[in-house]
Amino acid sequence: MSRPTNNARMNSWYRSAIALLAVLLLGTGLAQDSVEREGYFEVRSAGTQVVDGVHTLDARLQLVLSSEALAALDSGVTLTIELQMQVIRVKRFLPDSVDAELATRFELEYRPLSQRYIVKNLNSADQDSFATLYSALNSLGRVQGLPVIDDELLLADREYRLRVRAMLNTQQYPASLRLLFFWRGQWQLQSEWYEWLLER
Amino acid sequence: MVVRTLKRIFFTLMGAAGVALVLAALFLLTQTVQRSDDFDRLQDVILAINIAGGFILILILIGNLWRLFHDYRENVPGAKLKARMVGMFVGLAVLPLLVVFYFSIQFINRGIDSWFNVQVEEGLDNALTLSRAAIEFRKRQYLFATNQVAQKLANVPDRQLVYELSMLRRESGASEMTLYGDNNRVLATSSDSATASMPKPLTEEVALQMQQNRPFVSLEPLNSGNAEIRTAVAFAYRFNRSRESRTVQAHFPIDERLGNMISSVENSYSEYQQLVFFREDLKDLLTVTLTFVLLLSLLAAIYGAFVLSRRLVAPIQDLVAGTRAVAMGDFDTKLPTPTRDEIGFLISSFNDMTQRLATARREATMSQALVEAERTNLEVILARLSTGVLALESDLKIRTANQASGSILGVNLENRSGEGIREVAKGMPLLEQFVDIACMHLDAGETEWREQIVLRGEVGRRVLTCACTTLPGDDDKAPGYVIVFDDITALLQAQRDAAWGEVARRLAHEIKNPLTPIQLSAERMRRKYLNTMDAEEAQILDRATHTIVQQVEAMKEMVNAFSDYARAPDMDISRFDIDKLAHEIVDLYRAQESNVEIVLTSDPTIPMVEGDAGRVRQILHNLIRNAVEALEGAPDGRIDVQIGAAEIDGVGMFQIKVEDNGPGFSNGSVSQIFDPYVTTKPKGTGLGLAIVKKLVEEHVGTISAKNRSDGGAMISIRLPLNEAAREMMIAKAPGRADNRRERA
Numbered sequence: 001m002s003r004p005t006n007n008a009r010m011n012s013w014y015r016s017a018i019a020l021l022a023v024l025l026l027g028t029g030l031a032q033d034s035v036e037r038e039g040y041f042e043v044r045s046a047g048t049q050v051v052d053g054v055h056t057l058d059a060r061l062q063l064v065l066s067s068e069a070l071a072a073l074d075s076g077v078t079l080t081i082e083l084q085m086q087v088i089r090v091k092r093f094l095p096d097s098v099d100a101e102l103a104t105r106f107e108l109e110y111r112p113l114s115q116r117y118i119v120k121n122l123n124s125a126d127q128d129s130f131a132t133l134y135s136a137l138n139s140l141g142r143v144q145g146l147p148v149i150d151d152e153l154l155l156a157d158r159e160y161r162l163r164v165r166a167m168l169n170t171q172q173y174p175a176s177l178r179l180l181f182f183w184r185g186q187w188q189l190q191s192e193w194y195e196w197l198l199e200r
Numbered sequence: 201m202v203v204r205t206l207k208r209i210f211f212t213l214m215g216a217a218g219v220a221l222v223l224a225a226l227f228l229l230t231q232t233v234q235r236s237d238d239f240d241r242l243q244d245v246i247l248a249i250n251i252a253g254g255f256i257l258i259l260i261l262i263g264n265l266w267r268l269f270h271d272y273r274e275n276v277p278g279a280k281l282k283a284r285m286v287g288m289f290v291g292l293a294v295l296p297l298l299v300v301f302y303f304s305i306q307f308i309n310r311g312i313d314s315w316f317n318v319q320v321e322e323g324l325d326n327a328l329t330l331s332r333a334a335i336e337f338r339k340r341q342y343l344f345a346t347n348q349v350a351q352k353l354a355n356v357p358d359r360q361l362v363y364e365l366s367m368l369r370r371e372s373g374a375s376e377m378t379l380y381g382d383n384n385r386v387l388a389t390s391s392d393s394a395t396a397s398m399p400k401p402l403t404e405e406v407a408l409q410m411q412q413n414r415p416f417v418s419l420e421p422l423n424s425g426n427a428e429i430r431t432a433v434a435f436a437y438r439f440n441r442s443r444e445s446r447t448v449q450a451h452f453p454i455d456e457r458l459g460n461m462i463s464s465v466e467n468s469y470s471e472y473q474q475l476v477f478f479r480e481d482l483k484d485l486l487t488v489t490l491t492f493v494l495l496l497s498l499l500a501a502i503y504g505a506f507v508l509s510r511r512l513v514a515p516i517q518d519l520v521a522g523t524r525a526v527a528m529g530d531f532d533t534k535l536p537t538p539t540r541d542e543i544g545f546l547i548s549s550f551n552d553m554t555q556r557l558a559t560a561r562r563e564a565t566m567s568q569a570l571v572e573a574e575r576t577n578l579e580v581i582l583a584r585l586s587t588g589v590l591a592l593e594s595d596l597k598i599r600t601a602n603q604a605s606g607s608i609l610g611v612n613l614e615n616r617s618g619e620g621i622r623e624v625a626k627g628m629p630l631l632e633q634f635v636d637i638a639c640m641h642l643d644a645g646e647t648e649w650r651e652q653i654v655l656r657g658e659v660g661r662r663v664l665t666c667a668c669t670t671l672p673g674d675d676d677k678a679p680g681y682v683i684v685f686d687d688i689t690a691l692l693q694a695q696r697d698a699a700w701g702e703v704a705r706r707l708a709h710e711i712k713n714p715l716t717p718i719q720l721s722a723e724r725m726r727r728k729y730l731n732t733m734d735a736e737e738a739q740i741l742d743r744a745t746h747t748i749v750q751q752v753e754a755m756k757e758m759v760n761a762f763s764d765y766a767r768a769p770d771m772d773i774s775r776f777d778i779d780k781l782a783h784e785i786v787d788l789y790r791a792q793e794s795n796v797e798i799v800l801t802s803d804p805t806i807p808m809v810e811g812d813a814g815r816v817r818q819i820l821h822n823l824i825r826n827a828v829e830a831l832e833g834a835p836d837g838r839i840d841v842q843i844g845a846a847e848i849d850g851v852g853m854f855q856i857k858v859e860d861n862g863p864g865f866s867n868g869s870v871s872q873i874f875d876p877y878v879t880t881k882p883k884g885t886g887l888g889l890a891i892v893k894k895l896v897e898e899h900v901g902t903i904s905a906k907n908r909s910d911g912g913a914m915i916s917i918r919l920p921l922n923e924a925a926r927e928m929m930i931a932k933a934p935g936r937a938d939n940r941r942e943r944a
Contacts (some may be wrong), residue, residue: 042420075477076470085655112473113425113466114419116690129420198712 005017039066039186041081041166043194044141048148048162055148055198057085061141061166065133066186069168073117073133080122080169081140087149087198090159099148099160105169106140151200163195212507214260217253223500224249250496255832257499264506277520282513290507294498297844301494308486313481316472324472327465333428333845335419336463341371342452343431344858345372350448353379358387365448366390374450375428377378381446402447410434410447420451427460428452481793508696515543519856522550531558587686588664591671594622594678596639599671608664608687609634610657630655630662638683641668647681651686659905661871663689684802693874697894704762712759715752722748761887763874771898773923776813778854779806782843785820789828796831798824809854810922815895822888823858830913837861852921853901859914864907873905889915 028076046059062102063081065073073079087100111129117136120127130136154160168189181187268286273278344880347370356364361379369377378389378399385406389399402410409432410418416432432449454462525533531554535547579602582589588605590613592598597620610630617734622639625631633655643650650667652719661685666685724743730738779802786800824839831837842857865873874893889905892915896903901919908914921928 057924072477075473077477078473110327111419111421111466112419113335113462116418116420117390118421125354125423127423128403131418166467174678177478177481179487 020052022039039069039188039189040064041168041191043164043191044170046143046164046194046196048198050151050200051112051145055149055151055162057143057146057162057164059083059143059164059194061143061191063137063141063166065137066189068184068186070133071187073108073110076112077110078172080165080172081106081108083143083146084166084167084171085148085162085164086193087154088161088163089155089194090161096161103146104146110141113142131148149153154198160198160200161195162198163193165191165193167191182197203695211260211263214256217256218252219316224253247604250492254302254496254499257496257503261499261502264503273425277524277600278513278517278519281516281917282509284503284793285509285512286505289508290502290929293501293505293888295795297494297498297501301490304490305487309483310505312483312486314480321472321476324469328469331462331465334458338429338452338458339417339419339429340857341376342372342450343415343433345374345452346417346433346450347415347771349377349450350374353446354435354438354447359389362390362533364657367452372450372645373452375453378449379446380449382444386501387446399449402449404448404451406432410445416449419454425463426456427454427455427462442873464809470625471509510885515539515547519543519550522554526554526557531555531561552561583854587684589682589684590621591682592621592681593680596642598624599680605685608662608685612863624767630657634664634685638668647713656871662687663687663692693776696875697890700890704765704876708759708763711755712763712861715755715759719749722752761891763888771812772814773810775808775810776816778802778809778816778843779804781813781817782841782856785817785824786841789824794829796828796837796839798839798841800841800843803845806843806845806854807921810920811919815898819892819895819917820856822892823856823917826888826892826915827860827862827913831860834862848918850933851932852925853918854921856917856919857914859912861910861912864911864913865905870905870907874903892917900926 037145040062041064042062044062046057048058048086061083063118068081083106084103085102087094088096090096091097099137107118107120107122109120110116110133111117111118115130115131116129118127118129119136119139126151128139130139148162166189170178170187172180180196221388260721268279268283270276272283272387274889293370349372350364353361353364353430364376365379365388369392373877376389376391376396376399380402381387383600384401385709386399387399402829405549406416411434413434415429417432418430419427420430421427423429430449431452434447437444453747477887481595515535517830520785522533522535533554534551537551538548582600582602583604586604587601589600589602590605591600597618598613598616600617603614606612606614608630611624611628613624616624621635625635632652637651637653641651646668648668650665652663652665655662655664659678665688666683668681668683671682672682672922722745726741730741730745732739782800782802785800790798791798812864824841827839828837831839838861839859840859842859843854844857845852845854874889893903895921897918901917903915903917920929
C-alpha cells in the first residue's frame with residue numbers, strides 16, 4: 001500500500017476546508033432563510049383613483065413583523081413603518097425619471113399600562129389604539145384614500161407609473177444601534193416595489 | 201538617493217496621516233458617543249475616517265512587514281535587530297492593550313448589567329400593576345356610569361336625546377358622550393369643549409364588541425400626552441317599541457395628577473424595558489467599538505514600533521554598511537552623525553577611524569608607488585644590463601633574475617621566481633655548471649666570492665666572470681644572495697682576434713717582404729748555374745731551387761692568407777640571390793670533388809637578401825672547402841648545404857647550414873675552432889673558419905659549430921636578411937656592433 005504523497009495530503013486538506021466552507025455557507029444561507037421567513041412586508045394590492053383631481057392611493061399591505069421586532073415592540077420600542085411612493089414619468093427613449101417622491105410614516109407602539117397598541121400617523125398626527133397587534137397591523141395594512149399627487153402637477157400627454165413599498169424605518173434609533181441593526185436581517189424589513197400604470 | 205528620500209518622506213507622511221486619522225476618529229467618537237444627534241450626523245465621517253486611517257495603516261504595515269521579511273531573509277544588516285525590536289515593541293504595546301481591553305470589556309459588561317436591578321424591575325412591575333389597578337377601578341367606575349346613562353337613554357324620546365345626553369354627560373363627568381344608532385350613525389353627541397369636532401364613528405373593535413353585546417372600556421392615550429378612559433355600552437331603545445340597538449360611547453378624562461403619575465410609571469417602565477431589550481445590543485456595540493479602537497490603537501502601535509525600530513536601527517545599519525565598506529577597502533566612507541548620544545559618539549569615532557585609515561592608506565600607497573617606481577627603474581636597468589644578475593633566497597630559490605642572465609645561461613629565468621635554482625638547472629647544461637660552481641662556494645660558507653668560470657656547452661665554451669655577495673634580507677628572513685656575472689667569451693675572443701690580427705699583419709709585413717728576394721735569388725741561381733753544371737750537380741741545383749721556389753710560394757700563400765685575415769675592407773652591401781649564389785658554388789665543388797656527394801637544399805621562397813655578396817661567397821667557399829678537406833679519404837663523404845630563412849627574435853635572418861659526415865671536431869676544440877691556427881686537418885692552415893667567423897661578425901650575424909650526434913660536424917650561420925634586420929641586430933648586441941666598428 002503506497003503512502004499518501006504530500007500533494008494528496010494537501011488535496012485532502014483542501015477538500016476538507018472547502019467542505020467546511022460549504023457547510024458554513026449553507027448554514028448561513030439557511031439561517032438567512034429562516035430570518036426571512038420570520039418577518040416580511042409585502043404589498044398585496046394597490047391602486048389609485050382620482051378624487052377631486054387628486055390621485056388617492058388604496059392599498060393592501062401584508063405586514064409581518066420579525067420576532068426581534070416583535071420583542072422590541074413588546075419592550076416598549078416604537079416601530080416606524082414607512083410607506084414610500086414614487087411617481088415615475090415614463091420616457092420613450094430615455095430612462096424613466098422619478099418626478100415625485102413622498103412617504104407616509106406610521107408609528108406602532110405598545111402601551112404597557114393600557115396594554116394597547118397605538119398606531120399613529122406621523123403625517124396627520126392621527127392615532128388609533130388597538131387591543132391586539134393583529135388589529136393594529138391590519139389597520140396599518142389597509143391604506144385607503146391616501147392623497148398621492150395632484151393631477152395638475154402631472155404632464156397631460158405623458159404616461160406615469162406609480163410604485164409603492166413598505167419598510168421598517170430605523171432612522172429614529174441611535175446610529176450606534178443602527179449599525180447593529182444593519183448586520184441583523186430581522187430589522188431589514190422591506191417589501192418589493194409594487195408598480196402600476198397611473199390611470200388618469 | 202533622492203528617490204529613496206522622497207519615498208521615505210512619502211511613507212512617513214502616509215503613516216502620520218493614518219495615525220492622525222485614527223486619532224481624529226477616536227476623538228470624534230469620544231466626543232459624539234454620548235450625543236446621539238452628533239453621532240448620527242458624524243457617523244459616516246467617523247466611519248470613513250476610521251476605515252481610511254485603518255486602511256492606510258494596514259497598507260503601510262503590510263509594506264513594512266514585507267520589507268522586514270525580505271531584509272531578514274536576505275540577511276540585510278540590522279534586519280534581525282530590527283525584527284527583534286519590532287517584536288519587542290509590539291509585545292510591549294499589545295500586552296497592556298489586551299489587558300486594558302479585557303478589563304474594559306469586563307467593566308462594560310458588569311457596568312451595564314449593574315444598571316438592571318431586580319428590585320428596580322420589581323418596583324416598576326409593581327408600580328405598573330398598581331397603576332393598572334387604579335385605572336381598572338376608574339374603568340369599572342366609568343363603565344358603571346356609562347351603563348346608567350344607557351339605561352336612562354333607553355326610554356328617552358329622540359327629540360330629547362340631545363338635551364338628556366348633555367345632562368347625563370355632565371352628571372357622569374364625561375368629557376364627551378355620543379349616541380350611535382344603527383349603522384354607526386351618530387344620533388346625538390355632547391362635549392364639554394365648544395370647539396370639539398364631529399365625533400368619529402365607532403371603531404371596528406368597539407362595533408364588534410357592541411354586536412356581541414359586550415361593554416367596551418379602555419384606557420386611551422391622547423395626542424396631547426394625556427389619557428382618557430373610553431367606554432361604550434350597547435342598549436336596546438324601547439321608547440317606540442322598535443327594539444333598535446343603540447350604543448353610547450363616553451370619554452372620561454383622567455385627572456391631571458393621576459394622569460401624570462400614570463404617564464410617569466408607564467414611561468419609566470417602557471424605558472426600562474427598552475434598556476433591558478437593548479442591553480445585549482449595547483454590550484455588543486460597546487465591545488465592537490472598543491475592539492475597533494483597540495485594533496486601530498494596535499495598528500498605530502505597530503506602526504510606531506516600526507518607526508521607532510527603524511530610527512534606532514538606522515544608525516546601526518549605517519555603521520554596519522560603513523564597516524563593510526571599510527572592510528572592502530573604501531576608507532572614504534563617512535557616516536552622518538545622527539544624535540549626540542552614545543551611538544552618535546560611536547559613529548564619530550568610526551568616522552575618525554576611517555579618516556585615519558584613509559590617510560594611512562594614502563601614505564602607504566604613495567610609499568608603495570615610490571617603491572614600485574624604484575623597482576621598475578631597477579628592473580629596466582637590470583633588463584638593459586648585458587650583465588647577468590641572479591638574486592637567490594637563502595634556500596637558493598630564485599628571487600629575481602634579469603633577461604641577460606637567461607641569455608648567458610641558456611634558460612629564461614625571468615619568470616621562474618620562487619623556484620629552486622637546482623630544480624630549474626636540471627637538463628640545462630650551462631646553468632647546471634653555473635649552479636654547481638655557485639653552490640660549491642655557498643655550501644662552503646663563502647657568501648662573498650669572485651671568480652672567472654668556464655662553462656662548456658654544445659656550441660662551445662663560455663667564460664663568465666662571477667661575483668657573489670649577500671643581500672640584506674627582511675627582519676624575519678635569512679639573507680639571500682645576488683650573483684652578478686658577465687659573459688666575457690666574446691671579449692676574450694675579440695682580444696684573441698685582435699692579437700691574431702696583429703700577428704697576421706706583422707707576419708705579412710715581416711715575412712712577405714723577404715720571400716720575393718729569396719724566390720728571385722733562387723730562380724736567378726737556377727738560370728745562371730743550371731746550364732753550367734754537369735748533370736748530377738745540375739740535378740741537385742734544380743731540385744734545391746725548385747724546392748726553394750715551391751716553399752716560398754707556399755709561404756706566400758700562407759702570408760696572403762694571414763693578410764686576408766688581417767685585412768678588413770669596407771662592406772659592399774647589395775641585393776643578391778643567395779639561392780643562386782649557393783648553387784653556383786656547390787656546382788663548382790661538385791665538378792671538382794667527384795668522390796664527395798654535395799647536397800644543396802634551399803628554400804625556394806627565400807627572398808633576395810642584402811649583404812656583401814663577395815663575403816657571403818667566401819663564407820660558403822670556406823665552409824664547403826673545410827668540409828671537403830675534412831672528408832678527404834672518407835669513403836662515402838657527404839656534405840649537406842641548407843639555405844633557408846627564418847625570423848629569430850623578431851629579426852629576419854637567412855641561415856646557411858653546412859653538415860658533413862666526417863670525423864667531426866675533436867673533443868675540446870669545438871669552442872676554439874674559430875680561433876686562428878686551430879684545425880683538426882693535417883693540411884689546414886687553421887684560418888678558414890677564423891676568416892668565416894670574421895666575415896659573419898662583419899655582417900652582424902652569428903656562427904656556431906657542433907658535432908652531430910650521428911657523426912660529423914655542423915656549422916650554422918645566421919645572417920640578417922636585409923639592412924633593417926642588420927640594424928636590429930646591432931641594436932640588440934651593441935657590444936658586437938662596437939666590436940664591428942672597432943674592427944672596421
